Structure formats: structure tokens, C-alpha cells
Amino acid sequence: MTRSFEAEDPLAAAIAPPPDETPSQREARERSEAEARRVSDEIDKQIRSERAALQRRRDSVRVLLLGQSESGKSTTLKNFQMQYARETWQEERSSWRSIIQLNLIRSIVSLLDVLDSAMTNPHLPLTPASSRPRTADRTTSPPPVRTDPPPLPLEFSELHRILRLRLAPLRGVQQDLERRLGAAAEEVVASSMRTEALPLPPGARERSSEEFAVRSRDGWRSALERFRPRGGDVQETARAAEWRNRKAAEVTEVLAGCGEDMKALWEDSVMREILRRSKRRMEEEPGFFLNDIERIAKRDYEPSDDDIIRARLRTLGVQEYKFYVEQAGHDWYMFDVGGARSSRAHWYPYFDDVNAIIFLAPISCFDERLREDRRVNRLEDSYMLWQTLCSLRLLAKTQIILFLNKCDLLEQKLRSGVKVVDHVPSFGDRGNDVETVKKYFQTHFKEIAKQHSPEPRRFYVHLTSVVDTRATAATLRTVEDGILRASLRRADLL
């Protein structure tokens, strides 16, 4: 019976054991068959898990945050983290304390620097014409510079000398904190001679993202790691933990001791006059906490959600964050990048693998220049970056969402009397009110997208102040819906 079946089935005949098989041959054959089965099962398992990973990746949503340095990318990411990764947010809370302390100390040291130079030059003039930013307008030449009468000399008192002396130790504390925090604590100051907004390095497309994942360790997370209290970490010796806690306590102690003097310096009328004359608006600078000295310079200071959102720590390289967005039922991967010119070449490897890009352009910066290249107007730099992204064929089908950010600062700036037309001549005689200005910039970005996109694309824009967490939560919900719908549509088409 068996033989006739084998005769009919060539495969069964081929794999059937030889009719004269000895018991030891049979044992060896069964052993090798079992091994082959094990290997085959292993391969099946691997294929199944790779397929599942691929499916998970297909189901996940990948969003890239882009924009120049200080445009608000990390702040936007923090809004996501606060909403969807509450546990990590809570874990990192106390680590932000040192960064906020450093932000505050840095502002005080800036005030001391300004005071020092004013005391050696009490006839402090207004900002010299040569340091005015290059116009953000590409069509018209800048207007003539107005000349004002010479200002009265500033009058300094004993209080100023005492404050300089008493607050001097903060310089050492700043250096110490910056050393412990690493490169992310420093702001970019190098003057790049490149003028293109988004340089493409040779071979950039071929680079793998892993190369940058290593660099990402230098950023926000690792910087926070260095300050995280790790009492229960078995890896760490008790001495190292004690050293870290002692250092943190020393900084807190110095700050608590300087609290009143810091407040006196910030509220001093002569100090305010110096700032006014040098056109220095501390409120608009990143990591501004001078109005919170009383609260922060305390021994038991614990950062609030709002403090963490407003804390400034620059991003190096590219950092990946994963969130589970419950209402969408998807994993979201967000990539936060460093926006300084020297970091932009690192963006390219991420372009072909994202569902959407959130591009942040701070519109309050129409009268400011890039930190890394003082010749370049910040609004002009955002226009150039936006144009480059819109025109890339690789991104022709990628949803790009524009956040015209820092609207709160724009409003503040216009209210303080800064005229857009002085920096953007093509603005002409339009009203210098916030609504007109926002509309004008928005139209300009829309025009660039229309003119430079290789295929027609929808213009998604939000006017934002991402330090406002409530308003941002509502914006992000709209953005999430839009991204999800677009990615589902794309999945349907595939």
C-alpha cells in the first residue's frame, strides 16, 4: 500500500528513508531532520517578527520638526511629551531644575556684562547703525537710518558697584554648570561663512541615520541625564551620587543667597535704561526667567510645567522620541533636530522616511540676525529654508505644516514700537498691527510654497506661540488629525 503511494508521489518517494536503513542510520537521520526543523522554525519566527516590525513601522506616524535654531522645535516637542509621555515628563522634571538655574544665571551674567561696559562708558550711545540687521526684504533697499540726539550720561551709584561685586561669583557657577552639562549648554556663536540655508554635503543622502543617533546622545536627553538624581542606580557609586547632589545643592545655595541682589539688578531703573539704549530686549531672549527670580532662587524650587516648556537647551544632532497617541491608536515617532546652520546637513537622511514635517518659522524675528552668522536676517533665513524644503522633489508628496511661531513675541515687539517697514521695506505703509503683520508674512510663505513646489501642495499653516501650552494642545490635535488622515490616505493608495 505504502509502496504504491510512494510510486504515485515522487516527492514522498524522494524523501522516504532508504528501505535498508540500519537503526544507527535512522537515529542520525532523525537527529539531522530535527535540527533542520529547528533551523526552519527559527527562520519562520524571524520572518514573522520582521514582518510585524515592518507592519508596526508602516502603522506608525513619523514626523520631523524643522526650522532654524531657536525657532521652537524642542518646545513643540515638549508640548507633545507633556501630553503623551507624562511619565517621562515627571521623571525628567527635577533634572530641568539645573537647566533653568543656568538659564537664569546666564541672563544675570548678561546683565552684568552690559552693566560693566556701561559703567566704563556712561555716555552709552544707541545701537550703532552698522550693527543693524540686514533687511529681510529681497526686493527693496533698506531705508535711511534715523539719527537721534545724543543721550544723557547714565548715573551710577554705590549700589551698582556692590551688585557687580556680590553677583560676580555667578560667572564661576555658570562655567561650572556649562562644563557639567556639555555642548548643548552652549549657544552657537561661530560665524559660518556659508550663505545657503540648507547645505547639502557630498554623500549626505547615503548616510545612515545611525550615524546621527550616536550624536543624539549629546543632546537634551543626555544633558538631562547628567543632572538626574540616581540614588537607586546600582551602577553608580555612592560617592559619585553624593558629589552630584553636593554640586547641585551648592548651585541652589549660591542662587538662594543671590536672590535679592539679582532681583535688585533686574529691577534697577539705570539697568533698564541701559537695556533700552542698547536695544536689548531680555524678555525676548531664549530661557528668559528674570521675572521669576523670587520663585527660582529658592532652596526648595521645583520646576513647573510652564518652566520646563520655557527652558532653553539647544539640540545637537537629531533626537528621536516615541509617543503612543491613544486617540489615534498609533505610535508616533518625532525627530527633533538642531537648527543651527552647521547641523542642517544632518536633516537629509530623514527626508525620505517621514509622513509629515512641521516647519517652524519664528515671525517675531524680522529684525534679528542669526547667532551663527550675524550677517543674515533670521526671517530671511526662514524664507530660504522654507523655499529649499518646498522645492525638494523628494518631499513633493510629504505634508509640510508651517508654524508661524512666536506670535506672542511679535505682538510684544510691535507694541513696543518696532516698525516692520524699517526691516522689511516691501511691507510699505500697511498698518503695523499684529493681524496685518501676521497676514503679510503668511502670504509671503504661501507664495514661496506655490512658486517653488514641484507639484501643487496644500498650504497648512498655524499661527502659534508654542510656549502657550493650552493653545498649542489644540493646534497639535488639529495637526495630528491632518497628519493621520494624510498617512491613511497614502496607505490606501499604496
Ligand SMILES: Nc1nc2c(ncn2[C@@H]2O[C@H](COP(=O)(O)OP(=O)(O)OP(=O)(O)O)[C@@H](O)[C@H]2O)c(=O)[nH]1
Ligand atoms: N515667547 C516665546 N518663546 C518661545 C516660543 N517658542 C519657543 N520659544 C523659546 O525660544 C527658545 C528656543 O526654543 P527651542 O524650542 O529650544 O528652539 P529650537 O528650535 O529647538 O532650537 P535648536 O535646538 O537650537 O535648533 C526657548 O527658550 C523657548 O522657550 C514662542 O512661541 N514664544
Ligand SMILES: [Mg+2]
Ligand atoms: Mg532644539
